[in-house]
Amino acid sequence: MVLAAGGNGGGFSGGDMAMASAGIGYAGGPMVTVTIGLPGNAPLSGFDNFLIGMAGTAVGGFTMAAVGLGLASTGVGTGIAIPVAGLAGGAAGALAIDGTTKLLQYAANEQRYGGRVRRAVP
Numbered sequence: 001m002v003l004a005a006g007g008n009g010g011g012f013s014g015g016d017m018a019m020a021s022a023g024i025g026y027a028g029g030p031m032v033t034v035t036i037g038l039p040g041n042a043p044l045s046g047f048d049n050f051l052i053g054m055a056g057t058a059v060g061g062f063t064m065a066a067v068g069l070g071l072a073s074t075g076v077g078t079g080i081a082i083p084v085a086g087l088a089g090g091a092a093g094a095l096a097i098d099g100t101t102k103l104l105q106y107a108a109n110e111q112r113y114g115g116r117v118r119r120a121v122p
Contacts, residue, residue: 041105042112048104055100060093 044052068085072078 039113042108044101044104044108048108052097052100052104056093056097059096060089062089063092064089 064085067088068081071081071084
């Protein structure tokens with residue numbers, strides 16, 4: 001994106017603005033091109049990271065226990081129930097970690113940038 005000023009009294013004319021937006025130099029010198037990028041994510045606190053870990057552990061443990069007990073009640077052998085329950089618990093824990101991280105990162109960005117959360121611009 002090329003930034004240029006317009007207006008009366010020494011500002012750029014319409015033709016100069018068109019040249020500036022095309023990146024063509026003005027008055028014998030090169031135009032300055034300024035790239036404006038999105039700010040980085042706000043850092044998460046130690047407490048945020050603790051909450052993320054606890055959410056994953058709690059959801060993963062609960063899912064593993066529920067699936068394990070459900071399979072055990074149907075009479076499926078432990079050779080099948082334990083690995084299936086472990087996989088289900090791991091998957092649920094990973095989803096909980098991902099969701100909690102996104103939620104807390106959103107909140108941290110809202111707080112840091114004063115209500116103007118970064119948005120990806122296509």
